[in-house]
Amino acid sequence: EVNLLESGGDLVQPGGSLRVSCAASGFTFSLHAMTWVRQAPGKGLEWVSVISGRGDNTDYADSVKGRFAISRDNSKNMVYLQMTSLTADDTAIYYCGKDLYGSGNFGPRSTFDFWGQGTLVSVSS
Amino acid sequence: QSALTQPASVSGSPGESITISCTGTSSDVGPYNLVSWYQHHPGKAPKLIIYEVAKWPSGVSTRFSGSKSGNTASLTIFGLQPEDEADYYCSSYAGSKTFRVFGTGTTVTVL
Numbered sequence: 001e002v003n004l005l006e007s008g009g010d011l012v013q014p015g016g017s018l019r020v021s022c023a024a025s026g027f028t029f030s031l032h033a034m035t036w037v038r039q040a041p042g043k044g045l046e047w048v049s050v051i052s053g054r055g056d057n058t059d060y061a062d063s064v065k066g067r068f069a070i071s072r073d074n075s076k077n078m079v080y081l082q083m084t085s086l087t088a089d090d091t092a093i094y095y096c097g098k099d100l101y102g103s104g105n106f107g108p109r110s111t112f113d114f115w116g117q118g119t120l121v122s123v124s125s
Numbered sequence: 126q127s128a129l130t131q132p133a134s135v136s137g138s139p140g141e142s143i144t145i146s147c148t149g150t151s152s153d154v155g156p157y158n159l160v161s162w163y164q165h166h167p168g169k170a171p172k173l174i175i176y177e178v179a180k181w182p183s184g185v186s187t188r189f190s191g192s193k194s195g196n197t198a199s200l201t202i203f204g205l206q207p208e209d210e211a212d213y214y215c216s217s218y219a220g221s222k223t224f225r226v227f228g229t230g231t232t233v234t235v236l
Contacts, residue, residue, distance in 0.1 A: 004170075037227070044128065044230035045163070045171070045214050047223075059224045095171065100182070108218045110225075111161055113182055115170040 002026040002114045004096050009119030017084045020119050022096030023077065030054065030074040033099040033106035036081050038092035039118075048094070049081060053104040063089075086123045093118040129154065129215055129228035136234040137205045145231045147198040147215035153226055159218040160198040162191060165230075166211045175200060202233070210235045 008020040022034070036048040049060045049070040058070050069082040079096055097112035130148040137143040147160065154160060162175040173182050175191035178198060190201045198217070202209055215228035 035225075045165070045216075045227040047216075047225040047227060050224055061223070097171075100173075100176065106224070108157065108159055109177070110218075111173065111176040113173045113176070115172075117168070117170045 002098065004098060004114060004116035006094060006096055006116045006119035009094065009121045011122045011124065012086055013125050014087055014123055016086050016123070017082070018086065018121060019080055019082045020094050020121065022079045022081075022116060024079065024096075024098065025077060027098065028102060029077040031102035031104055033101075033104075033110055034070075034072060034079040035097045035099070035106075035110075035112050036070065036079075036094055037097065037112075038090075038094045038121075040089070040092040043092075046092075050106050050110070051079065052106055053102075057105055059106070083121070086121075088123050091121060091123045093120050127226075129217060129226055131213075131215060131228040131231045133229070134232045134234065136236055137202075138236045139205055139207065141205050142201060142203045143205060143233065145200045145202075145213055145215075145233070147200070147217075147228045149196050149198070149217055149226070151196060153217045153219040153223075154193065154198055155196040156220075157218050158193065160191065160193060161216045162189070162198075162200045163214045163216065164209075164211045165214060171214070205235055207235050209233060 035050040072079040100111040100113040163171040179191040219226040
């Protein structure tokens, strides 16, 4: 059974940094691209970042490019999102998701079929 | 890249059918058969219910049906049930500049 469990959400001051994590199980982790999306309070879902199965290819939404970094440790079945220069606009529940296709890379057909329940990041002074 | 446009809310009675639209542009929904739909109960993990416009993931009810015409994709829920009450989001590949774009979300209410 596929399981994704996010952790690391916290209250952080504007300008601060935080790393959120996602522990995966129930599938061959290294074969699947992983993604992060977020949902700000009262808002819809927003795609944030994606990483290939080997971790050698990444992409970011313009809203986080240069501030966030996605990474993964395939030996631990973990994916991370390092967030820096945080602002109030980054306040959201962060969800990690797994690509349906186990091709190793991500691309136009990538479809995220399983998600965790999210971790809350609050940016406030 | 702007979000895809969905109606804010749709409602129906048990047993009825409802349709949710997802309007994009010739840069995202239009050229690609790569629209997905997610069901999201607040506080829970989003659930994939349709992918590549009209395909069902394993275990998903066929009461959910997807289609696309031009720049607009649609999700139809047949035989509406109380447990269908949730938020629904479409998502599409948006070309090389933006990996994925989501819709604005639709709250489905079962009357």
